[in-house]
């Protein structure tokens with residue numbers, strides 16, 4: 631799987647792989663993340679994207695643990711590229727979906743702490759589905775339907791991320807100004 635990686639990276643550094651929508655052909659591409667620790671509180675993250683369908687490739691490096699701390703980030707999800715926005719989620723971050731009147735505290739994400747917006751929304755759908763088992767209230771179904779529409783880019787949503795420690799950050803965005811600090 632990693633035999634066509636251009637950079638000199640060992641498998642030990644691989645943090646995870648996520649399927650994203652290819653920015654070019656809109657089919658499934660693979661986003662791989664590698665983390666290299668420089669010190670206890672600073673590391674660099676290397677991201678590679680490869681699309682087996684059209685051959686699209688992208689590499690990027692960013693540093694995690696920068697000196698910038700923001701407790702509140704508002705992320706707008708308005709089209710399919712916004713679903714690829716890459717977020718580092720610090721445990722304890724509160725995710726608020728004001729449009730739907732819900733907020734969820736993220737402790738442990740089984741998908742890792744570096745997620746795409748799409749993976750985050752799918753996680754929230756999972757949490758709501760589990761919470762709503764046996765409930766007769768149709769609010770749950772309504773929220774899940776709305777979130778599925780966001781995944782299909784049929785609906786826009788604003789996601790507010792509140793991290794008391796200010797570590798949660800946007801690692802990569804594919805559309806300028808799709809997030810702001812609040």
Ligand SMILES: [Zn+2]
Nearest residue numbers: 652655681684
């Ligand atoms: Zn492609």
